[in-house]
Amino acid sequence: MTPLITHTGIAVPLRRDNVDTDQLYPAQRILNAPQTRTGHADALMADWREDPDFVLNKPAYDGASVLVAGRDFGTGSSREWAVWALADYGFRVVLAPRFGDIFRGNTAENGLVAGEMSEADIEELWVWLEDAPGSRIEVDLERRTVRCGESRYDFGYPEHFRQRVMRGLDEIALTLEHAAEIKDFEARRRVTMPRVTDRAAR
Amino acid sequence: MPKTAADKIWDAHVVRTDDADRDLLYIDLHLLHEANTPVAFDNLRAKRRTVRRPELTLGTEDHVTPTIDTAQDLTGTVAGPFVASMRRNCAEFGIELYELGHASRGIVHVIGPELGLSQPGSTIVCCDSHTTTHGAMGALAFGIGTSQVEHVLATQTLPMTRMKNMRVTVEGELPAGVSAKDVALALIEKIGTAGGQGHVIEYQGSTIRAMSMEQRMTLCNMSIEAGARAGLVSPDEVTFAYLAGRRHVPTGEAFNAEKEHWAQFVSDPDAVFDREVRLDAGALSPRVTWGTNPGQTVPLNSVVPTPDSFTDPIERAAAERALAYMALEPGTAMGSIPVDAVFIGSCTNGRIEDLRQVAEIWRGRTVASGLQVHLSPGSEAVRRQAIDEGLDKVFAAAGVPLHAPGCSMCVAINGEVLAPGMRTASTNNRNFEGRQGPGVRTHVVSPAVAAATAVAGRLAAPCDLQLEG
Ligand code: SF4
Numbered sequence: 001m002t003p004l005i006t007h008t009g010i011a012v013p014l015r016r017d018n019v020d021t022d023q024l025y026p027a028q029r030i031l032n033a034p035q036t037r038t039g040h041a042d043a044l045m046a047d048w049r050e051d052p053d054f055v056l057n058k059p060a061y062d063g064a065s066v067l068v069a070g071r072d073f074g075t076g077s078s079r080e081w082a083v084w085a086l087a088d089y090g091f092r093v094v095l096a097p098r099f100g101d102i103f104r105g106n107t108a109e110n111g112l113v114a115g116e117m118s119e120a121d122i123e124e125l126w127v128w129l130e131d132a133p134g135s136r137i138e139v140d141l142e143r144r145t146v147r148c149g150e151s152r153y154d155f156g157y158p159e160h161f162r163q164r165v166m167r168g169l170d171e172i173a174l175t176l177e178h179a180a181e182i183k184d185f186e187a188r189r190r191v192t193m194p195r196v197t198d199r200a201a202r
Numbered sequence: 203m204p205k206t207a208a209d210k211i212w213d214a215h216v217v218r219t220d221d222a223d224r225d226l227l228y229i230d231l232h233l234l235h236e237a238n239t240p241v242a243f244d245n246l247r248a249k250r251r252t253v254r255r256p257e258l259t260l261g262t263e264d265h266v267t268p269t270i271d272t273a274q275d276l277t278g279t280v281a282g283p284f285v286a287s288m289r290r291n292c293a294e295f296g297i298e299l300y301e302l303g304h305a306s307r308g309i310v311h312v313i314g315p316e317l318g319l320s321q322p323g324s325t326i327v328c329c330d331s332h333t334t335t336h337g338a339m340g341a342l343a344f345g346i347g348t349s350q351v352e353h354v355l356a357t358q359t360l361p362m363t364r365m366k367n368m369r370v371t372v373e374g375e376l377p378a379g380v381s382a383k384d385v386a387l388a389l390i391e392k393i394g395t396a397g398g399q400g401h402v403i404e405y406q407g408s409t410i411r412a413m414s415m416e417q418r419m420t421l422c423n424m425s426i427e428a429g430a431r432a433g434l435v436s437p438d439e440v441t442f443a444y445l446a447g448r449r450h451v452p453t454g455e456a457f458n459a460e461k462e463h464w465a466q467f468v469s470d471p472d473a474v475f476d477r478e479v480r481l482d483a484g485a486l487s488p489r490v491t492w493g494t495n496p497g498q499t500v501p502l503n504s505v506v507p508t509p510d511s512f513t514d515p516i517e518r519a520a521a522e523r524a525l526a527y528m529a530l531e532p533g534t535a536m537g538s539i540p541v542d543a544v545f546i547g548s549c550t551n552g553r554i555e556d557l558r559q560v561a562e563i564w565r566g567r568t569v570a571s572g573l574q575v576h577l578s579p580g581s582e583a584v585r586r587q588a589i590d591e592g593l594d595k596v597f598a599a600a601g602v603p604l605h606a607p608g609c610s611m612c613v614a615i616n617g618e619v620l621a622p623g624m625r626t627a628s629t630n631n632r633n634f635e636g637r638q639g640p641g642v643r644t645h646v647v648s649p650a651v652a653a654a655t656a657v658a659g660r661l662a663a664p665c666d667l668q669l670e671g
Contacts, residue, residue, distance in 0.1 A: 017519075018395065020495070020634050022632070022636060022637055023634065023635060023636075027615050027636070028614065028619075030615055031266070031615055032280070035240040035241060035244070036241060036244070037241060047635065047640065070516065071396070071516065072429070075395060075429060076331065076632065076634060077330075077331050077613075077632075078238070078330055078331040078347055079347075080347040080349060098396060098399065100396075100429070101400065101429070102331055102346065102347055103347075105346070105350065106347035106348070106349060109349035109350075158363070159222045160220070160222035160224055160361070160363075163222065171353060172251070172352065172353050172356050175226065175353065175356075175357045175359060175361065176357060178218055179357075181218045181226075182226075182228070182357060182358065185228050186228075192459070192460060192463075193230055193321075193324065194231075194318065194319050194321060194450035195257040195450075196231075196257055196258065196260040196298045197257045
């Protein structure tokens with residue numbers, strides 16, 4: 001995954017709250033989706049994109065890489081496809097007042113930044129982006145700030161996500177460095193804990 | 203210091219703490235299903251990693267597999283590649299898999315408790331948001347994404363930030379015809395679909411204590427619909443009685459030792475919760491969703507709300523969109539809304555008790571003509587028990603076949619979909635746009651309401667049927 005420290009790109013105002021992962025990646029699309037992290041751009045918000053007036057279909061936002069959404073973005077199903085589709089479409093950053101927990105947990109591993117901003121700041125960004133469609137936003141992970149035009153806003157982003165995205169770290173490799181501690185834990189673990197394959201218990 | 207049950211479980215599973223204050227949690231049980239895992243296994247292989255504890259990992263086929271024609275050859279169908287890669291991956295890494303046709307197969311959240319694998323005090327994860335279901339067993343159970351699946355496969359651990367604690371206290375006796383599903387819907391209506399965010403909800407109170415394990419599972423299942431990371435009920439005698447005799451639960455003296463171990467994972471009486479919510483069971487009635495998220499519900503005996511009744515502009519806009527999608531007019535009596543289909547099943551309400559309730563309502567009645575009714579049990583074990591109890595005959599007499607277990611129309615990716623524009627009353631958990639197929643309009647309800655609706659042909663509670671005679 002490519003490290004990201006600053007990012008500047010065209011931002012799309014998505015004036016909707018509660019964008020659940022079924023909307024981000026309609027379930028029926030999963031059936032014909034490639035079994036890889038890439039190849040999902042077309043599925044992103046596929047039902048909504050059938051409407052020619054939907055914001056992503058407006059030419060001004062072609063090549064967008066920052067999504068500015070309403071509260072509770074990414075709630076619902078755990079499907080990581082939602083994150084893959086956003087990343088594959090070209091989004092590197094999603095800004096919203098609040099995210100679904102599982103969705104947000106899925107983002108960092110895929111190099112997607114999910115930054116939290118207040119509803120008032122999101123509203124200002126929306127107005128600004130609607131007045132000047134195609135405008136660029138500058139996202140700075142070092143400072144956790146967003147700049148558009150002359151205005152600067154802070155966004156919330158947990159430190160562990162920030163470190164991983166900025167350095168492009170592989171979380172599993174980090175955990176495996178502590179294999180000895182995992183082994184120690186396993187030695188202390190109750191031996192009576194069930195094992196799936198323990199047929200003696202049948 | 204007094205602790206909550208969730209914190210006790212958490213503390214018992216911390217392998218280490220990193221400098222970003224995240225705990226590396228040991229995972230006792232990792233459940234897999236065929237829809238969400240191929241990428242995780244492919245990455246594992248690409249990085250030359252292996253599955254650390256295959257014996258703590260269990261796979262099942264539930265999401266894309268058929269529940270009607272189970273004898274069909276899946277090669278060439280949409281399910282084919284999913285099932286093929288699941289079987290290949292589980293075989294390669296030595297993971298037990300309950301394939302289509304296996305006697306232990308079922309929806310992932312139904313079989314965990316049923317087999318006695320989901321136990322009090324344990325940590326359970328699955329690449330599915332409704333993993334919260336297993337919290338009913340007194341476990342800390344939560345849904346994860348595919349990258350995290352890969353992490354658990356490779357390390358049997360997961361780095362996590364601690365969850366906050368929310369207590370939902372429900373006191374009193376539930377009125378007749380009101381079930382755990384209605385409690386869940388009332389809670390979500392009260393705190394919102396994001397009300398539980400970052401929290402593990404612990405359900406307490408006399409109403410919860412009086413609930414069967416099946417009802418507790420329904421309640422914990424729906425915790426994710428309130429945005430919570432997890433939901434749980436501290437174990438008690440009901441829990442222990444449910445576990446006794448199940449396949450992975452020890453017997454005799456060893457059972458008593460386990461019981462003693464499990465019993466420590468209850469919240470201390472003076473434990474402090476970050477948030478407290480109270481519900482009065484006696485004030486609840488059967489509920490039904492009118493919109494496109496599970497927070498948009500009303501009592502079945504009331505009307506479709508007007509968007510203007512929401513003061514929050516975002517909620518008002520959401521209500522407008524939802525009513526347009528659902529094709530509903532404000533002010534319409536919920537009980538007058540005709541449906542085209544009824545779906546009974548899912549990990550929320552596909553257990554034996556749910557089926558018994560449906561049978562009780564259907565006994566001596568038939569479902570409305572022209573209605574498409576799909577009934578799918580949560581597992582093979584549930585199906586067998588339903589047949590043993592003769593419920594299948596009641597269903598058949600009512601005009602409904604008992605199908606094979608699976609997620610089926612809960613997520614509608616197994617080929618069993620409703621036509622666009624159809625309206626359905628469903629016992630599943632989500633009424634999102636397109637959840638049960640593109641353009642399908644879902645009303646989430648309890649099994650009792652689903653059963654009564656199937657008879658009436660319109661949204662109805664069992665008591666409405668009695669009135670009609
Ligand atoms: S029944 Fe529905 S909610 Fe439950 S596991 Fe299957 S798809 Fe998910």
